[in-house]
Amino acid sequence: MFMDRGVNEALKIMGLTDYQASAYTAMVTLVSARAVEVAEVSGIPRSRVYEVLRQLSDRGFVEVERGKPMRYHVVPPSEVFRREKGRIIKKLDEAMSRLTEIYEDRVARVPTPVWLIHGQEKIVKKELEIISRSRKELKMRMGFIFRDEIKALRPALDRITDRGVEVRIMARDVIDVPGEVEVRRIPPVRMLVRDSQEMMWIFSRFTPDGAPIPETAIGIWNQYPEIAENYARIFDTVWKGGAGRSP
Template identity: 75%
Template sequence: MERKVMKALRLMGLTDYQAAAYTAMVSLVSAGASDVAEASGIPRSRIYEVLRQLSDRGFVEVERGKPLRYHVVPPAEVFRREKKRIMKELDEAMNQLRRTYEDQVARVPAPVWLIHGQEKIMKKEIEIISRTRSELKMRMGFIFRDELRELRPAIERIVDRGADVRIMAPEDLDLPCEVRVVSMPPVRMFVRDSGEMMWIFSRFTPEGSPIPETAMGIWNQYPEIAENYSRIFDSIWYGESYGGAGGI
């Protein structure tokens, strides 16, 4: 347990001495510097500096006087504040890296990848959907287990941003967008902003369920191909005649 506590405090950015001093303060609640040094094993020559650092970080409060007295800030308050700070920093870093990734991914010289397995396909699917700016078109000839639960919040986010999301499926789906029931083969295809798309195939059990380990996705970033399939999707959606459209 003590090891986990020290690891958590280090994740918050405390040094070993700071973590040891805070842990000692939790057990003491209120104490002088010498008592903290004795309880934590920190040399007396360092304890005042360590406690000052903890005070600056909001882990302890200092009562002025002679000698100084220190009061611990309750762990629930500290952890709540630090979790909020860490999550904010992680979100900012993620958004910065995501923007860099999205700017660069279209410039990669090999814009077609094969993706194997349900888990990896679904992660890539959610990633592509999250990049949608104006429109997303999906033909869902089959559905992985628990996939709708993953898709729903991703689609809600882009719909809230104003994206037009249309889905064709062999049955009605509980998703926050327009869904049209259409007869189709057990093959998946979706197009994002007429510039990126993915085909998804799988083998099936005798009962008709996709076999996760056999699933394969073809991720395609050729805009010309994606735009062509976007037009085919529209021709079927609006009931127009389009050569070869029935095969998608």
């Protein structure tokens, strides 16, 4: 029996063996059948087909009708795929949460605490990481904003403000994000500091009309707590003093 390669790969992602995938595909074509018919269509040896069908029954891919001989009825692919997709996504989400927790716990311990990050996409991803690690406070100076960046940052800021993190942002223009935002006359440079533990400076070249050029952007990610704490204090001083505040 010929089996589409993509179908076979999908069934294997669900955890089926070659024989199980072949038997289920055969059952889809037969809908209802005896074991000998499944063996004939799938090419699985008769000595193995009963065990394979039992395994599929245990996994919820086929149902068994007791009798002599026993008959097998296929569980519709739409039902099987919906159920398995949910199971796989749940496992992936659990694994991602666990690995992210480990990563965020270890990231501050890497031997090289200063990294250069190039390009808008990678910089925004790093911003989201830093924001997600915020536990008490996040301070941002937004001297410029990438296109569509606010749309990417808003959900992450929502999550940390919901956890009680204090978010303070200086920006050149009014922006609609969670936290306390003040409009200031600030240079076209970016900075964010979280919990006085890590920070990132962001620089870019600009078009004649003042838009940042994504491919020229550079982020300097710094994990020296002493430096992050120093810039957090400077931010606080400027924030409290209102230096350069727009009218």
